[in-house]
Amino acid sequence: MDELEEALAMAMTTAVSNTRVILRRYMTWFPSEDEMEVTSYISDFVQGEVSTNNVVMKVMSSGHPDFKAGNLCLGDDWMARSSVQTFPLTEVTRTKSRRRSGGRSMAAATLSNKRVILKRYVTGLLSEDDMEVVTVEAPPLDVPTGSKGVVVKNLYVSCDPYMRNRMTRHELPSYIPDFVPGEVLENFGVMKVISSGHLDFKAGDLVWGMTGWEEYTVINNPESLFKINHPELPLSYYTGILGMPGLTAYAGFFEVPKPKKGEYVFISGASGAVGQVVGQLAKITGCYVVGSAGSDEKVNLLKSKFGFDDAFxxxxxxxxxxxxxxxxxxxxxxxxxxxxxxxxxAVLPNMRLGGRIVACGMISQYNLEQPEGVRNLYYIVTKRLRMEGFHVFDYYDRYYRFEEEMAGYLKEGKVSYVEDVVEGLDAAPAALIRLFTGCSVGKQLVAVARDSSDPDHT
Amino acid sequence: MDELEEALAMAMTTAVSNTRVILRRYMTWFPSEDEMEVTSYISDFVQGEVSTNNVVMKVMSSGHPDFKAGNLCLGDDWMARSSVQTFPLTEVTRTKSRRRSGGRSMAAATLSNKRVILKRYVTGLLSEDDMEVVTVEAPPLDVPTGSKGVVVKNLYVSCDPYMRNRMTRHELPSYIPDFVPGEVLENFGVMKVISSGHLDFKAGDLVWGMTGWEEYTVINNPESLFKINHPELPLSYYTGILGMPGLTAYAGFFEVPKPKKGEYVFISGASGAVGQVVGQLAKITGCYVVGSAGSDEKVNLLKSKFGFDDAFxxxxxxxxxxxxxxxxxxxxxxxxxxxxxxxxxAVLPNMRLGGRIVACGMISQYNLEQPEGVRNLYYIVTKRLRMEGFHVFDYYDRYYRFEEEMAGYLKEGKVSYVEDVVEGLDAAPAALIRLFTGCSVGKQLVAVARDSSDPDHT
Incomplete structure (x- = not known):
């Protein structure tokens, strides 16, 4: 353990100078609702860089005013890799611990919070049994004094294919934390701020960003949320064409392959939340656009509504x-x-010399125990292809510019958009599964609560 | 056939304005040594662009002074895709046709030309039986009046993995023409010019470039050859570290992934002609470098001679x-x-976020009837990887700058180089196979004839 102590010491030095927090990582394990066992498991500790994965951590030393040595916290480095974002462990465990709920939570006990939790890690095809809709006590709707967080009411939550990946237990940390059995699922949603301890937000604000699959969520890092600047458009669009999938389409198409007028563009999964937007942006750019989808209804949608040149x-x-x-x-x-x-x-042999492949997702593989083998990779050499993975996270700085441009296209009727909305959290597990069975037509999402200010309010 | 006629007419118009030659493509087939049957097979004709693949063609119309309608020629668009390079069919068929050899070739009949030919298209593992060493009549050593070609004496020819790909019959044209059964193999070599009809070359010049696996070769497009500016270094180096593999290493490492000091670099096939150079360039750049190879002897070479940080x-x-x-x-x-x-x-899960994969070759796959499936491609998405194929052909404009830099490293002892040389064309088929059995240690090449001016002359 000498090497580890040395690494910690070196890391602490770094921490003081850049106000970063150095954390000792523990593996999370809740053997029962009553207890929380913290195992002293330390892995992947890198000097000056803390890679977290929804794990319980103990602060070793801190240059940041919000943390002091000895604090226990739950970490998540996903939204902004450059800094460690944490929230106090009590927020997470409150609904799980009888010791705590017996005491301080009596006052707020009248308000309930329906949520969708992961029941177990998933292998193979996702099924409704892997999730459960439960009702727990809601968090206090007023943020605690001194908190910089916000409490939100969730209006819409998005169903996105990448969520399946988070339901698998990864031995090595993936690009995004695994969901934890017993815990609420999370994903992008549209929310209304109920109370705020943060200067940038106030009650009544409409925002979108990462939230829980539940009615009320405490968000301790509201810096990760985006303000909604076009509430005159349907709010649900901020789970799709005006939110993460829209920016994914926009950045993945314009920033990665740098398309030119007249180029030949193929989009798979083309009727989905991302594909339908990519196709329409490619048409606006003057490309020849073909899409593939899994039903004649979707193929028809691509050609008739989204203006694809062809589809199959x-x-x-x-x-x-x-x-x-x-x-x-x-x-x-x-x-x-x-x-x-x-x-x-099938695409690789059909690529032109110097062609570009934007690797946005691989939905056909997410439910397989072992991914299919791709055999035609030698075409990458012979055709001088570039295949590039990308994450929308790297393009969030362009969001508000994108929002203006896309809102303009929508208002001018230059871009169409199709959604597949289910009502209520009870229907959410089935809605998520529809993505993988190919039943969704258009962007799949869940209406958690309809807001009176929404033009699409029903 | 109306569409074809229309395409030809359109293409002819294009041809006149840009002095390109429009060719009617025939499939080549030599059923016996006595006859050449030309089948009127036309495929892949694209307006304004002629993709050839070592096929027999008939000139339909010409804006170029060297060609006129009706000429039969053998085409090869590999060395310079922007123009069609051809040589008169008689050059190719002379040694195959008794009709001709009975007449005009008597005068030059005393000089023979040993060559390695492809006996048949190869499937599966390459064997010596797939090739044959034959002796034919040499071409006239003086270039014909009016020709802009050169006649060269081959000193060294290179054995490179990509040659295996050219021995497979491709239904669709590959990035490089297939070899033709009965015809001499070709690849990069080091040559001495014997006679020249081209202003840029004279007898005695040392050059490197594409040539035949034979003693004497007529090269009708000498523009594709490179002059050798450092004959004080071993001439054989121009089949490797100072030739195509060297430039492949240099351009593929510096231009594609744009390496930075301190980065972690892994090289497979690391003791080969390209790998050993990439590793040393990476060390010069200040990277941490690990290589893989197929024997302990090679691993030892990587660590002791080429300065890799590690190898396995x-x-x-x-x-x-x-x-x-x-x-x-x-x-x-x-x-x-x-x-x-x-x-x-195995590499994909070990890549860092934002890592780059330079796809230079895939030698493990060339002898397989069906390539292995690669299953871990989803890491391209999750780790935001870029995988990029490249061809050295696209970087030939940097050659002379590269030659100076690399010659400097060699003279200063900053870079080492290991060759595996076999003597004589009789040993060439076995030498080529050594690439795929892993028996070559260092750059595999064939000494066809030793030149007295070569410092390495033995």
Whole structure:
């Protein structure tokens, strides 16, 4: 353990000079609702850099006014990798611990909070049994004195394919923390601020960002939230075309492959939240656009509503490679990849010299125990292809510019948008599964509570 | 056939304005040595662009002084895709046709030309039986009046993995023409000019570039050759560290992933012609460098001679992913990919966020009937990786700058180089196979004829 102590000492030195917090990482494990056992498990400690993964940590030393040595906290480095974001452990465990609920929570006990929790880590195909809708006590709706957090009422929550990845237990930390069995699911949503300890937010503000799949959520890092500047548009759009999937489409298409007018663009999963927007942006750019989808209804939507030049139902094609050759006799310049696996294998031989593949997602692989093998990678060499993964997180600084541009397209009717909305958290588990069974048509989301200020309020 | 006629007419118009030659493509087939059957097979005709693949073609119309309608020629668009390079069919068929050899070739009949030909298209593992060493009549050593070609004596020819790909028959044109059964193999070599019809070359010049696996070769497009500016270094180096593999290493490392000091670099096939150079350039750049190779002897070479920080014998590792984790506890920033398949699958989970993969070659896959499936591609998304194929052809404009820099490193002793030289064309087929059995140690090449001016002359 000498090496570790030395690394800690060095890291502490770094911490003092840059006001970062150095954390000792513990593995989280709740053997029962009554107890919280903290195991002294330390891994992946890197000097000057703390990679966290929804783990319980103890502050070793701190240059930051909000933390002091000895604090226990739950960490999550996802929203902003440059700094460690934490929230006090009591926020998380309150609803789990009888010791605490017996005492201080009596005052607020009348308000309940329906939520969707992960029941167990998922292997193979996601099923409704992997999730559970439970009702717990709501957090106090007033933020505690001194907190810089906000309490929000969730209006809409988004169903996105990447959530499946978070339901698998990863031995090595993934790019985003795994969900924890027993804990509420989280994802992007549209929310109304109920109370705020943060100067940038006040009660009544409409925001979007990461929240819980529940009625009320305490958000301790409201810096990660975005203000909604166009409440005259349907608020639900901020889970999609005006939110994370919209920015994913916009940044993934314009920033990664840098498209030019006249180029040949192929989009898989094209009727989904991201694909439908990519296709319309590609048409605005002057590209030739073809999409694939999993039903004739979706194919029809692509051609009739979103203005794709062509589209095909991949489930009806015997030979995907031949289908692509038929649609792109000149080959593909840009492939916007949402599905992976067999489709990627069929695309590679159809790429043009110097073509670009934007790797946005690989939904066809998420429910497989072992991913499909892709055999045609040698075309990356022979055709001088560039295949590039990207995360929307790296492009959040462009959000408000994007919001203005996309709101403009929507108001001018240059861009259409199709949603698939289910009502209420009880329907949320089934809605998430619809993404993977191909039943969703358009952006899948859940209306948690309808707000009277929403133009789409029903 | 109306569409085709229309395309030809449109293409001819284009041709007149840019002095390009429009060719009607025929498939080549030599059923016997006596006959050449030309089938009127036309494929892949694109307006304004002629993609050739070592095929027999008939000139339809020409804006170029060297060609007129009706000429038969053999085409090859590889060395310079922007123009069609051809040479008169008689050059190719002379040695195959008794009709001709009975007449005009008597005068030059005393000089023979040993060559290595492809016997048949190869499937699966390459064997010596797939090639044959034959002796044919040499071409006239004086270039014909009016020709702008050169006749060269081949001194060294290079054995490179990509040659295996050219021995497979491709239904769709690959990035480089397939070899043709019965025809001489070709690859990069070091040559001495015997006679020249081109202003830029004269007898006695030392050059390197694409040539035949034979003693004498007529090169009708000498613009594709490079002059040798450092004959004080071993001439054979121009098949390797000072030639195509050297430039491949240099451009593929500096231009594609744009390495920075302190980055973690992994190189597979690290003791080969390209790998050993990449590793040393990475060390000069200040990177941490690890290589994999297929024997303890090669691993020792990497560490002791080429200055790699670490290396491992992939054949001795039960778990490649674990081997890489051991060598790179912090992960890999840059992977220089020479082998593909299982190694790529093991590298992907070990890449760091934002890592870059240079796809230079995938030698482990070339002899497989069906390539191995790579399953870990989702890491391209989650780790925001960029995987990029590249061809040295795109970087030839940097060659002379590279030659000066690399010659400097060699003279200063900053870079070492190891070759595996076999003597004579008779040994060439076995030498090529050594690349794929892993028997080559260092750059594999064939000394065809030793030149007295070569410092390495033996």
């Amino acid at each position: 139902n991949y489930k009806k094609e015997q030979d995907l490679e031949a289908a692509l050759r038929r649609c792109f006799p000149e080959g593909i310049d840009i492939y916007y990849e949402n599905v992976g696996g067999k489709m990627l294998d | 014998n992939y054949k001795k590792e039960q778990d490649l992913e674990a081997a890489l984790r051991r060598c790179f506890p912090e992960g890999i920033d840059i992977y220089y990919e020479n082998v593909g398949g299982k190694m790529l699958d």
